Amino acid sequence: MRIAMIGTGYVGLVSGACFADFGHRVACVDKDISKIDGLNAGVMPIWEPGLEALVKSNAQRGRLTFTTDVAAGVEKAEAVFIAVGTPARRGDGHADLTFVFEAVRELARFIKPGTVVVTKSTVPVGTGDRIEAILKEEGVEGVSVASNPEFLREGAAIADFKHPDRIVVGAEDDHAQEVLRDIYRPLFLNRAPILITGRRTAELTKYAANAFLAVKISFINEIADLCEAVDADVQDVARGIGLDNRIGPKFLHAGPGYGGSCFPKDTIALLQTAELAGVEQRIVGTTVAVNDDRKAKMVERVERALGGELAGKRVAILGLAFKPNTDDMREAPSIPIVRGLIERGAEVAAFDPVARHQAEQLLSGVDFADDAYAAAEGADAIVIVTEWDEFRALDLERIAALLRGKTLIDLRNVYDRSEAEEAGLTYYGIGRGRFKKA
Numbered sequence: 292m293r294i295a296m297i298g299t300g301y302v303g304l305v306s307g308a309c310f311a312d313f314g315h316r317v318a319c320v321d322k323d324i325s326k327i328d329g330l331n332a333g334v335m336p337i338w339e340p341g342l343e344a345l346v347k348s349n350a351q352r353g354r355l356t357f358t359t360d361v362a363a364g365v366e367k368a369e370a371v372f373i374a375v376g377t378p379a380r381r382g383d384g385h386a387d388l389t390f391v392f393e394a395v396r397e398l399a400r401f402i403k404p405g406t407v408v409v410t411k412s413t414v415p416v417g418t419g420d421r422i423e424a425i426l427k428e429e430g431v432e433g434v435s436v437a438s439n440p441e442f443l444r445e446g447a448a449i450a451d452f453k454h455p456d457r458i459v460v461g462a463e464d465d466h467a468q469e470v471l472r473d474i475y476r477p478l479f480l481n482r483a484p485i486l487i488t489g490r491r492t493a494e495l496t497k498y499a500a501n502a503f504l505a506v507k508i509s510f511i512n513e514i515a516d517l518c519e520a521v522d523a524d525v526q527d528v529a530r531g532i533g534l535d536n537r538i539g540p541k542f543l544h545a546g547p548g549y550g551g552s553c554f555p556k557d558t559i560a561l562l563q564t565a566e567l568a569g570v571e572q573r574i575v576g577t578t579v580a581v582n583d584d585r586k587a588k589m590v591e592r593v594e595r596a597l598g599g600e601l602a603g604k605r606v607a608i609l610g611l612a613f614k615p616n617t618d619d620m621r622e623a624p625s626i627p628i629v630r631g632l633i634e635r636g637a638e639v640a641a642f643d644p645v646a647r648h649q650a651e652q653l654l655s656g657v658d659f660a661d662d663a664y665a666a667a668e669g670a671d672a673i674v675i676v677t678e679w680d681e682f683r684a685l686d687l688e689r690i691a692a693l694l695r696g697k698t699l700i701d702l703r704n705v706y707d708r709s710e711a712e713e714a715g716l717t718y719y720g721i722g723r724g725r726f727k728k729a
């Protein structure tokens with residue numbers, strides 16, 4: 292099939308490359324000229340494991356092309372996917388659909404009858420109806436509008452796309468359903484379940500999925516606080532409940548609060564949708580509040596571990612990206628943590644395996660180091676903020692020797708207290724004692 296992908300970011304580029312790998316002919320369109328020039332020269336705009344090889348092999352076979360020219364992408368396409376950003380609107384947190392509607396008006400000029408327009412971007416309920424209305428306004432006829440929300444995770448995006456837990460398709464007509472089934476047919480060999488629903492239902496399913504995962508994270512984070520107060524271990528509690536099939540082990544890792552380009556904005560957008568609909572969503576509302584508080588409280592934890600005073604202290608931060616295996620810094624917990632430490636008078640050294648360039652745009656006054664050991668040198672404490680694999684096997688004795696103060700604050704519970712203590716470090720995890728309330 293011929294596919295156009297409007298928006299060549301984390302989702303558009305991965306989806307486009309994977310569709311091409313299935314054998315479809317994909318034109319990835321983006322209005323960012325430098326991104327497209329880079330891709331045409333073989334330079335990836337993002338860091339995602341396996342992406343470069345996948346893009347290059349499909350581009351070489353001529354199945355994957357990159358252009359800024361909407362016409363070139365859309366004119367021949369049987370399906371046009373929209374994968375542009377839907378950030379939180381400043382002020383109220385509604386999903387900002389400016390990029391989506393702009394893309395629709397642009398593609399409307401070139402689209403042929405029979406084409407299916409598919410939103411892959413995360414969009415509020417009813418967006419498909421609004422896209423249909425815009426197409427009508429622009430004089431377009433005979434085009435179907437479907438919803439196909441994307442559930443991939445950055446850092447494991449290609450594997451997620453090729454082995455999805457499910458594919459959700461919201462389509463109001465048989466033609467759109469058939470086109471989407473054809474596009475995803477290669478995945479049916481792996482028995483990937485496809486769920487065909489109404490368009491509005493598909494749109495809401497994406498928000499409900501992200502909101503539920505956010506609830507799960509905030510739930511275990513609150514249990515972690517309780518563990519600290521009553522001398523229990525949240526790791527064991529999480530395992531103890533996660534082995535129950537009704538609960539499941541995933542998303543039960545206590546930490547500094549969720550961040551990233553999706554959960555924060557999608558939970559708030561869901562609340563806005565609910566408010567417009569006049570329906571309370573108290574669980575999600577509380578989750579958002581709990582998470583916001585939590586990120587701020589991480590600075591207090593570091594302060595407490597350092598004896599109640601940050602001024603004049605040097606803190607080494609390991610990991611800046613919002614999670615491992617990505618360079619994405621959007622809403623990363625590291626941002627409020629680093630800024631909060633600096634505001635309270637600490638000096639901050641930081642190291643991230645791939646997100647340094649992105650972090651430099653966002654964080655001023657930070658001493659960026661070339662590796663974990665260089666960051667640790669002369670610091671009063673080292674804080675693991677993102678659980679990159681390379682931080683799981685640090686030479687703790689070397690870290691202890693480099694540190695001025697011998698404190699390891701492990702916001703991801705990567706280490707056991709005993710191994711840190713054996714290396715001569717004072718250990719603070721999350722939900723594992725020591726941060727007891729006074």
Ligand code: NAD
Nearest residue numbers: 298299300301302321322323375376377390394412413441
């Ligand atoms: P992104 O910011 O990485 O990429 C969006 C791209 O769209 C940018 O390159 C931008 O230049 C381009 N763009 C904007 N307007 C355009 C236009 N009119 N024509 C052509 N290109 C245009 O965003 P992302 O992280 O890929 O997210 C895209 C959507 O997918 C969002 O709705 C997001 O919520 C959703 N989503 C993201 C993830 C994720 O892990 N990042 C996962 C699932 C769903």
